[in-house]
Amino acid sequence: MIEFRNLSKTFESKEGTHKALHDINLTIANGDIFGIIGSSGAGKSTLVRCINLLERPTSGAVLIDEIDVTNYKGRQLLDLRARIGMIFQDFNLFSQRTVLQNVTFPLEIRHDKHEHAVQRARELLDLVGLTNMEKRYPAQLSGGQQQRVSIARALANHPDYLLCDEATSALDTLTTDSILELIKQINRDLGVTVVIITHAMSVVEAACNNVAVINDSCIVEQGSVNDVFSSPKADITRRLLRLEVGEANA
């Protein structure tokens, strides 16, 4: 379970202070696929980075399985991050490593036995449908294949959570569907709790059970996808919905 309690994040820079997140309260249950939606700059990427503490909250707390991790440092922090897989919009694969070496990376840095890491990586490459691709380099793969490699890499450490930061934004519609199917399969078969950050309602609709809408650094609405989609309360939710319906009709 992931919980945010009165979480705020402010960025200080020469241009002044920028409030990225304001008083966020949110609970993501284990086993869920949870969507966080908002337009660009709304703060959703910062929010997801507060889970594995790539960003430190300015105030408030992050709880994982009811343990306050907000001030984790050193080894404790690295161990926490290893339990949380993450995938990115630009995949962020290591270009000088083969597909197999990309997937073994998280195990390598935790000093796993090489043979064990390779065996685990092969299992995962089978799972994501990239058997026989292990010797290739990321540059030789399509966008969809690269995201599959990065999913395999994110799962290497048997994480309890998978964070998806705009994971399908760089992909075409068909590839997006197949990646979302894969994420749903991972959630179902491996019991991994998934957090999906997106600006696309269609992604939330296709993959998520619950959703929070974030606008101007605040959560303006949250609930089950059915409820939020059938009776949106916040203005921004209606706008996001209408926008995509408009796109679909156009």
Place this chain on the structure above:
Amino acid sequence: MPDVFGWLQAFFAKNGDLFLDATVDTLIIVSVSTLISYVFGIFIAMISKVTEPGSLHPLPLINAILGWIINMGRSIPYVILMVALIPLTRLIVGTGIGVAAAIVPLTIAAIPFVARMVENSFSEVSPGRIEAGKAFGASTIQILLKVYIAESLPSIIRGAAITYITLIGYSAIAGAFGAGGLGDVAVRFGYHRYQTEIMIATVIILIILVQIVQSLSDLIARRLDKR
């Protein structure tokens, strides 16, 4: 038609050992200096990268001081640095002339140069990959070794060739001050004794050396680069 081949044969029969010894000296001086300067240069580049604003452990003051020292080191003309370092050179290798003595100032001149080159190579690694490394629980040292260095290795190799070639040039300057190597031969025989053919031969050997180093590094970098 003059007997070019015969002339060359006689020329190398007479001076071959001189060129061979000088070339070996130059290669030793430049290779050892490059190697040592990379050990220190990569280390300094890592500290500089890590302490950069917004990086893994931002320490603006240390970063600024380091940058200032690197720039200062690069601003001093090599001839002046070499002379200024003679006392230090004597302290380290016991003498101010010869191959070992040439390595000390050359290495010190190369370190800030190498640090900047390596730092530039590091900058080619996208921030997203660094973030990925962090997200999987990599420690700072692991990110440096397994992400920064591993991802920018082809670029670091290309930089090493530039360093090596620059040091061949510097070593020739050092040669003029009795450091040994091809520069020494060019000055002693070609310049002071007006033996133009020796001067030209030295220059040709230097050109060939530079070409070999450049082609070799291009080949290695291309083989390594999987982008």
